[in-house]
Amino acid sequence: MSKSYSHPYWLDVPALKGQAGQPPDGEICIIGSGLSGVSAAYWLLEKGFEDLILVDDQPEIAATFRNCGHILYGTVESMKALVALHGEEKAQKLWALSIDVCHEVRDTMQRLAIDAEYRQEGYLVMAIDAVEDREIKESIALLHKHGFDSAYVDQKELEKLGFRNVFGARFEPGSAQAHPTKFRNGLLQHCLKRGLKYYSGVSVKSVDEIQGKVRVQTERSEHWYEAAVIAANAYSPLLSRFFAEHHLVEPFRGQIICSEPLDEPIPVSIPHSFDHGYEYALRTADNRLMIGGWRNHTPHGEVGTYDIGVNPEVEQGLKDFVAKHYSFQKPLAWEHSWSGIMAASKTGFPFIGPTDSARIYTVAGYTGHGFSWAHGSAKILADVMNGDPIPPIVAEACNPRS
Ligand SMILES: Cc1cc2nc3c(=O)[nH]c(=O)nc-3n(C[C@H](O)[C@H](O)[C@H](O)COP(=O)(O)OP(=O)(O)OC[C@H]3O[C@@H](n4cnc5c(N)ncnc54)[C@H](O)[C@@H]3O)c2cc1C
Structure with missing residues (x-):
């Protein structure tokens, strides 16, 4: 394993950092500089x-730099599962919202001319057993019924592409991929030019409303604001009483390996996944295979940890998975291996809006598809902070407080 072991491929482009020192008091303090905060x-x-x-x-600990670069239509649940959980009408609205948030990422990149290796060429969701294959077919039927594009790809076609031990797939034409660090840095640079003040190395311990002001307490000092946004995703319960008391999110560790650049083609050049999305992969712009997942094969599913070390069992599982499901002429050499902490929410969707204080807001808890949801949910949050009502589908499906 090379010296860049445990270092995310995406951080070969360094994450922009803020200035050192204590932040000034002011109007709104945003805590977290991943995609949600920026x-x-x-x-x-x-x-x-x-x-x-x-x-x-x-x-650098942000999941924003440690993900797989997928910008996916849909949710971590298949359409069939989403309908079973929410009914057809709500599932249709949630699927439509998931598409809107993907388009927000694309549109922002275009508007600000951020070069983040964005490619909107679709996504392949592969079944690795007959049961999942049936679920994929039923999901495609439901998607068509509700006016969404999706197509079935059969086993022969997948084998021609270079996959093995797969049954069939759903092709999703609108999904995309991009370089998360380049997108976050580009967006941040734009904000800094417009006057955003950015401080790194500020470890927030608590955020509370006290007598009509928000107190942000750090290790060394306290600071006062008119309002605050908690954008720390999986880390939010560590600094917010509201998150901790309501058990809004639970941290879990995802893990990824990335090969050296290959001198042979990767089966598909578009993002793809297997086994209900538990394994997810893409081809990088410099022709590497990046693949993550396998946590569902560990005893506790990597749930409840903030340790961003690499679990060797998961790493080996991913390598074996590649050997089983891809037909490469030569064994791959792996150059990067890393993990990151994401957050599962109770609802499977992000919490967007005020907490139990009308001055402390949050946007967090994406349960997977956070690249697009973080950017799109933050737009909804800004609307709400500007006085708009919370959209009904968000109030119903994302924000229950029990
Ligand atoms: C292995 C893996 C693969 C993934 N793959 C994908 C994918 O392909 N597509 C997709 O859509 N999503 C994917 N995700 C999920 C996605 O990356 C996250 O949902 C998203 O990046 C969350 O962004 P965020 O800004 O909310 O949180 P983060 O990026 O985690 O940022 C949290 C921020 O909070 C700050 N913070 C934490 N504690 C404190 C504190 N006490 N004081 C001050 N600041 C603090 C951190 O410094 C950081 O800036 C993946 C995640 C992982 C880990």
Whole structure:
């Protein structure tokens, strides 16, 4: 294994960091500089808010730089499962919302001319057993019924592409991929030019409303704001009483390996997944195979940890998975291996809006598809902070508080 072991491929492009020192008091403090926090800053600036202060603890730990670069239509559940959980009408609205948030990412990149290796060429969801294959077919029927594009790809076609031990797949034409660090850095640079103040190395311990102001307490000092946005995703319960008391999110560790650049083609050049999305992969712009997952084969599913070390059992599982399901001429050499902490929410969807304080807001808990949801949900949050009502589908499906 090379020296870059445990270092995410995406951090070969360094994450922009904020200045050192204690942040000033001001109007709105945004805690977390991953995609949620930076997107919240962007959309709040667009709404005309000024005097925004962004803080983070250790920028590099963010899941934003440790993911697989997928920007996916749909949810972590298949359409069939979504209908079973929510009924057809709500499932249709949630699927439509998942598409809107993907388009927000694309549109922002275009509007700000951010070069983040964005490619919108679709997504292949592969079944590795007959039961999943049936579920895929039923999901396609439901998607068609509700006016969404999706197509079945049979086993022979997948074998021609270079996959093995797969049954069939759903092709989703609108999904995309991009370089998450380039997108986050580009968006952040834009916000800094518009006056955002950004401080790194600020470890927030608590966020509370006290006598009509928000107190943000760090290890060394306290700071006062008119409002705050908690954008720390999996880390939110560590600094927010509201998150901890309501058990809004639970952290879990995802893990990824990435090969050296290959001198042979990768079966498909588009993002793809297997086994209900438990394994997910893509081809990087420099022709590497990046693949993550396998946590569902570990005793506790990697749930409840904040340790971003690499689990060797998961790493080996991923390598064996590649050997079983891809037909490569030569064994792959793996150059990067890393993990990151994401957050499962109770609902499977992000929490967007005020907490139990009308001055402390949050956008967090994506349960997987956070690249698009973080950016799109932050736009909804900025609307809400600007006085708009919470959209009904968000209030119903994303924000229950019990
Ligand atoms: C292995 C893996 C693969 C994934 N693959 C995909 C994918 O392909 N597609 C997809 O859509 N999503 C994927 N995700 C999920 C996605 O990356 C996340 O949902 C998304 O990045 C969350 O962004 P965020 O800004 O909310 O949180 P994060 O990016 O985790 O950022 C959290 C921020 O909070 C800050 N913070 C934490 N504690 C404190 C503190 N005490 N004080 C101050 N600041 C603090 C951190 O420094 C950081 O800036 C994946 C995640 C992982 C881990």
